[in-house]
Amino acid sequence: MNMNDIIIKKRDGGTLTQAEIRWFIKGYTEGDIPDYQAAAFLMAVYFQKMDKTETFELTNAMRYSGDTIDLSGIRGIKVDKHSTGGVGDKTTLIVAPLAAACGVPIAKMSGRGLGFTGGTVDKLESIPGFRTSMEPEAFLRQVNEIGISVIGQTAHITPADKKLYALRDVTGTVENLSLIASSIMSKKLAAGSDAIVLDVKCGHGAFMENRQDAEKLGEIMCEIGRAAGRRTVAVITDMNQPLGHAVGNSLEVIEAIETLKGKGPADITALSMKLAGIMIYLGGRVKTAAEGEIMARQALESGAGLAKLESFISRQGGDAGVVTDYSLFPQAALTREILADKNGFVHAVDARAIGAASQHTGAGRATKEEQVDLSAGIVVHKKVGDKVSKGESLASVYTGSRSRLTNAEKEIRGAFTLSDEKPEVPELVKEVLGL
Numbered sequence: 001m002n003m004n005d006i007i008i009k010k011r012d013g014g015t016l017t018q019a020e021i022r023w024f025i026k027g028y029t030e031g032d033i034p035d036y037q038a039a040a041f042l043m044a045v046y047f048q049k050m051d052k053t054e055t056f057e058l059t060n061a062m063r064y065s066g067d068t069i070d071l072s073g074i075r076g077i078k079v080d081k082h083s084t085g086g087v088g089d090k091t092t093l094i095v096a097p098l099a100a101a102c103g104v105p106i107a108k109m110s111g112r113g114l115g116f117t118g119g120t121v122d123k124l125e126s127i128p129g130f131r132t133s134m135e136p137e138a139f140l141r142q143v144n145e146i147g148i149s150v151i152g153q154t155a156h157i158t159p160a161d162k163k164l165y166a167l168r169d170v171t172g173t174v175e176n177l178s179l180i181a182s183s184i185m186s187k188k189l190a191a192g193s194d195a196i197v198l199d200v201k202c203g204h205g206a207f208m209e210n211r212q213d214a215e216k217l218g219e220i221m222c223e224i225g226r227a228a229g230r231r232t233v234a235v236i237t238d239m240n241q242p243l244g245h246a247v248g249n250s251l252e253v254i255e256a257i258e259t260l261k262g263k264g265p266a267d268i269t270a271l272s273m274k275l276a277g278i279m280i281y282l283g284g285r286v287k288t289a290a291e292g293e294i295m296a297r298q299a300l301e302s303g304a305g306l307a308k309l310e311s312f313i314s315r316q317g318g319d320a321g322v323v324t325d326y327s328l329f330p331q332a333a334l335t336r337e338i339l340a341d342k343n344g345f346v347h348a349v350d351a352r353a354i355g356a357a358s359q360h361t362g363a364g365r366a367t368k369e370e371q372v373d374l375s376a377g378i379v380v381h382k383k384v385g386d387k388v389s390k391g392e393s394l395a396s397v398y399t400g401s402r403s404r405l406t407n408a409e410k411e412i413r414g415a416f417t418l419s420d421e422k423p424e425v426p427e428l429v430k431e432v433l434g435l
C-alpha cells in the first residue's frame with residue numbers, strides 16, 4: 001500500500017477500505033508515515049468526510065493501536081462518562097462520586113486539556129497531594145474497595161489518537177464529525193467500561209456549534225458504542241454560555257464541592273442530576289433514568305456524594321481538608337472584579353470568549369508542554385437572563401501577572417452583551433439519545 005494513493009483516493013471522494021485505514025493507523029503510530037502525509041490525509045477527510053463504515057473502522061484501528069484496559073476484575077457494571085468539552089464543565093467531579101455513592105463502579109481515565117482550562121486530571125491535581133497516576137492493580141483494587149478511581153490516561157492507550165489529535169490541533173482538522181467521534185470513542189472503548197454516557201456540547205463554546213451537528217455526533221458515537229457491545233447514551237447540552245460560574249482548575253473543583261454540598265449553581269446541579277441519573281440507570285442500580293435521577297438527588301442531599309469525594313481524594317493521596325477549607329487550594333496572586341458599565345439584563349455570555357479569557361489567565365495551555373496555573377481562572381457572577389446594575393461585578397478574574405489580568409479583562413468585557421429586555425434563558429439539556 002502507498003500513502004500517496006490513500007490520500008488521493010480520499011481527496012477525490014473515494015471510500016477507504018478497512019485494510020487501508022488499518023494500514024494508515026499502524027504506519028502513522030509506528031512512525032513510518034510522516035506528519036505531512038498524515039496532515040494531508042486529515043485535510044482530505046475534513047473536506048470529503050467519511051461514511052459510517054469508515055468511521056467505525058477508524059475507531060477500531062485507533063482503539064487497538066495500543067493497550068486496552070481489562071476491567072473484568074472489578075465487580076459490577078462499570079460506567080464511564082465523557083464530555084466533548086466545554087467552558088466551566090466540571091461535571092465529572094460531581095457525577096463520578098455521586099454515581100459511585102449509588103453503587104456504580106467508576107474506573108475512569110481522564111485527560112489533560114488543551115485550550116480553555118485544564119482537563120479533569122489538571123483539576124484534580126489542584127488538590128494538594130492528589131496523585132493521578134497509579135499501577136493498574138492498585139487502580140482496580142481501589143475501585144473494588146471504595147467504588148471510584150480517576151487517573152490520567154497512560155501513554156500506551158490509543159497512541160494513534162494521541163498523535164493524530166495533536167496533529168489535528170495544529171492543522172485545522174479538529175472539527176470533523178468522523179474524526180471527533182473516532183477519537184473520543186477509540187479512547188472510551190480502550191478504557192474498558194461496560195457503558196458510556198456522553199455529554200455532547202452544542203453552541204458557541206463547543207466544537208459543534210449547531211444542534212443538528214451535535215445530534216449527528218451523538219448518534220454516531222452511540223452507534224459506535226453499541227456496535228462494540230457497550231450501552232451508550234448521548235446527552236446534547238447547551239454550551240453557549242459557561243456551565244456554572246467557575247472556569248479554571250481549582251476554582252472548578254471548589255464549585256464541584258459546593259455542588260456536592262447542595263449549594264451549587266442551578267445549571268450545573270441540574271445537568272449533574274441528569275448525567276448521574278443515566279449513569280446509575282446504565283449501571284443497573286434502578287429501572288429507569290428518571291429513578292436514577294431520584295437516587296442521585298438523594299445521594300446529593302444525604303451528603304453521600306460528598307463523603308465519596310472525600311474518600312476518593314484521601315485514597316489518591318490528596319488533602320481531603322480542601323472540602324471544608326478552600327484556602328488549602330493554590331491561591332492566585334492577583335484578582336480583579338470586572339464591573340458592568342450600565343444597567344440591563346445579560347443577553348449573552350459568550351462561552352468561547354470566556355474560554356479564551358481563561359486561557360489568558362494561565363488556567364489553560366496552548367501547547368502540550370505548557371504548565372497550567374492551577375489557581376487561575378474566572379468566576380462569572382452574571383449569567384444569561386440575570387439583571388445587572390451599573391457598577392455590579394460581572395466576573396472576577398484570578399491570575400498570576402498584570403499582563404495576564406489586562407488581556408483576560410479585555411476578553412471578558414467582550415464576552416458580555418447587556419440588553420434592556422430580559423432574554424429567554426437557553427434550554428440546558430436539549431435531548432437524550434440512545435436511552
Ligand code: URA
Pocket residue numbers: 084085165174179180181183184
Ligand atoms: N475530544 C477528543 O478526545 N477528541 C476530539 O477529536 C475532540 C474532542
